[in-house]
Amino acid sequence: MLAAGRQPTGVQLKVAAASCFYRALRWAGATEADPFRDATVPKDHTPGIVKRPPYTEDELADVLEHADVQAKFLLFVTAHAGLRISEALALAWDDLDESAKRIHVRSGKGRIVAMSSSLSRAARVYRRVYGPGGAEHTDGKRTTASTQVFRYASVMTAWYHVGKAFNQVGVPFRGFHPGRKYAGTRLLRQIKDFGRVAAHLGHESVDTTRRGYAQLAADDLKDDLAGW
Numbered sequence: 001m002l003a004a005g006r007q008p009t010g011v012q013l014k015v016a017a018a019s020c021f022y023r024a025l026r027w028a029g030a031t032e033a034d035p036f037r038d039a040t041v042p043k044d045h046t047p048g049i050v051k052r053p054p055y056t057e058d059e060l061a062d063v064l065e066h067a068d069v070q071a072k073f074l075l076f077v078t079a080h081a082g083l084r085i086s087e088a089l090a091l092a093w094d095d096l097d098e099s100a101k102r103i104h105v106r107s108g109k110g111r112i113v114a115m116s117s118s119l120s121r122a123a124r125v126y127r128r129v130y131g132p133g134g135a136e137h138t139d140g141k142r143t144t145a146s147t148q149v150f151r152y153a154s155v156m157t158a159w160y161h162v163g164k165a166f167n168q169v170g171v172p173f174r175g176f177h178p179g180r181k182y183a184g185t186r187l188l189r190q191i192k193d194f195g196r197v198a199a200h201l202g203h204e205s206v207d208t209t210r211r212g213y214a215q216l217a218a219d220d221l222k223d224d225l226a227g228w
Contacts, residue, residue, distance in 0.1 A: 008042040015041050054181035059171045067165035073126040078176045080116040082183035082201045085176040091149040098123045184213040
């Protein structure tokens, strides 16, 4: 499989599935064979940030320029605040504090996340339209604002509407996780502190941030070494 060009991760899955199948056969007494006992499974040393990269600055800028108010705000929440999509859709209006530029994430173990200036501005615009007492209209009539920040009923609904904004500008939509990776990578290159980036993203382990969510530039030490 490797010689045919298959990636190590795919080979690992195939070997694991075949090994499981033979264990079941041995358990059922159908065979005593264990053909994968001495098989050497290759390790994939490609960093997760390389295999599944973040959105680029230009990609997000193009989408944000054409997205509607709700899709734009959700993108800011995931790509600047670094929230998981489940955390974003669980937000209530009381969780947003535009003046203090912070978000209270209550799902999971909870955390306080700082807002970027762009996110804070987007939050104020979004609140004027969809917030309590906002200007949202349906069929010409004012609707009662929900306590939930986003009107998307599910992740799939959010995926559909945000995906339309990506398709409109010809940018492939790869879900919301590349937005979190964008937040991690951009923040790491700015502050160069894996611990603080991990806290921003809500990772319990810094290793999780290192492996798949943030990566320093290859020449990151260039300026630091300039005077050596």
